[in-house]
Amino acid sequence: KRMRRPANIEWVYKTVEKLRTAMPDIAIRTTFIVGYPGETEEEFDGLKQFVRDLQFDRMGAFTYSYEASTPSATVSWQVEEAVKQARQAELMELQQAISLAKNQAQVGKTLPVLIEGYGDNLSIGRTYRDAPEIDGLVIIPGELPLGEMVPIHIDGAMTYDLSGSPALEPNQTISLPLVGR
Structure with a gap:
């Protein structure tokens, strides 16, 4: 009050x-x-x-x-x-x-991940659960297409971040409708 x-x-x-x-x-x-x-x-x-x-x-x-x-x-x-x-x-x-x-609780799930950047032979992305610049990241080995939604099989969890691997063949992405466009 x-x-x-x-x-x-x-x-x-x-x-x-x-x-x-x-x-x-x-x-x-x-x-x-x-x-x-x-x-x-x-x-x-x-x-x-x-x-x-x-x-x-x-x-x-x-x-x-x-x-x-x-x-x-x-x-x-x-x-x-x-x-x-x-x-x-x-x-x-x-x-x-x-x-x-x-x-x-996310380990074992496949989640769409927006690829936003790269690290040492890693791709960095986020799920719908993560606000940009505030919340955790998803760390994926290899370089995936920047700006694309890629299905990632989550295989590891940390306090704020997840790790996973692509659930599709290399360079294969999924398209999701963008609300409001």
């Missing part, structure tokens, strides 16, 4: 449940700000439980940054920087275990 955002937590739980029931392969991503002025240890514990309960596919956490011209600047109890940093680290550590489990 102090952040002036809707706080109907039951609605969030129900909505996420409905989405996951309707679309079992949906990837849900969110971000949180920790250390907002007045944030108590009890509220932070509630946030951790919320993350444990909803098991987000992707999550980011940022520390609150003081800005003089905002309503939060007038709150008398500013959270100490060390506390904000510790809370951010704790929340991200919690999410790392969730992310690893979510990625491990």
